[in-house]
Amino acid sequence: MKRHAAEPKFAWQESYAAFTVSQSQVPRLLTYIRGQETHHRRVDFRSELMALLRRNRIAFEERYLL
Numbered sequence: 001m002k003r004h005a006a007e008p009k010f011a012w013q014e015s016y017a018a019f020t021v022s023q024s025q026v027p028r029l030l031t032y033i034r035g036q037e038t039h040h041r042r043v044d045f046r047s048e049l050m051a052l053l054r055r056n057r058i059a060f061e062e063r064y065l066l
Contacts, residue, residue: 017049017052046065049065050065
């Protein structure tokens, strides 16, 4: 399959995190995913991840968060 010059190149993001979600929260999660691009223009991934970890009292070391 030939790629067109105007098509963006594929790239992996630099960081990620994985969490489980209960079935009752799936609609809320889908809403978040749909608006993620817009959301991350205001709040960067690292700040959001640290807030989530703190809110859920999950220990972490900032130096390991890119």
